[in-house]
Amino acid sequence: MFTGIIEDIGKIEKLVMDRGNLHITIKSNITKELKIDQSVSHNGVCLTVIDTEQNLYTVTAIKETLDKTNLGFLDKNNSVNLERAMKLGDRLDGHIVQGHVDQTAKCISVKEENGSWFFTFEYDSNLNNITIEKGSITINGVSLTVVDSQQSRFSVAIIPYTYNHTTFKNLDIGDIVNLEFDVIGKYVKRLNDLRN
Incomplete structure (x- = not known):
């Protein structure tokens, strides 16, 4: 974990x-x-x-x-x-991440805006993974908040600290990243699918 x-x-x-x-x-x-x-x-x-x-x-x-x-x-x-791996009793500063990648995505846009960066990613929605506005997503192991959630794409805003202390500073348009969707969201979606 x-x-x-x-x-x-x-x-x-x-x-x-x-x-x-x-x-x-x-x-x-x-x-x-x-x-x-x-x-x-x-x-x-x-x-x-x-x-x-x-x-x-x-x-x-x-x-x-x-x-x-x-x-x-x-x-x-x-x-x-x-x-x-997380130690029991430590603070959970990000969100629950299992280390089990669900799928990859392609970086399709990088924009610098007033000292922060907005990265947009496109993924295959046929694999039934979803994002929600202000929900959690893990990109290359980094816990982030989703902005602009759409059917097969989403964006994240990266603050300078995260940009400088992760591989986001090396990420370019066209690069492939690992995605782990929020585990709670996956269980909710699965339960909903079973009911329908």
Whole structure:
């Protein structure tokens, strides 16, 4: 379980394909606090630490994860948003994030407005995920509030702190991002669908 509040930006040091799996080695300031078998969110994807060495650690993404997220597009030296799992008793500063990406979306617009940024994303609405105005959404692991919710697109407003302390500063039009829709909203939608 995560909160969507990014702790560090990791740098991809090595990518190794092993049959259908991708072993990802990351350089991070939080590595010294990690242990093997710990869960860490990488651009919103919960992956298990399988090795640590000095300031590097390694995780593995299986084919299913690579097919449904943007992790398969990673290259050496790319940056990823990182968050360790939430501790019981800590504040929930973002929202409840499972680390289970629902689908990807494409960035279709980036606008700077008076010191903040508005990013607009388009996603495949045929997968039955929805956003609501002022609801929560997780984009590449970052907990955000939806503005301008539409059938297959939505926008988010990014404050300078979030822009500077996440990979949003590197995000361009056309880039693919991971989306995790609000878990409470997903259950409500599912219950509603079952009633109809």
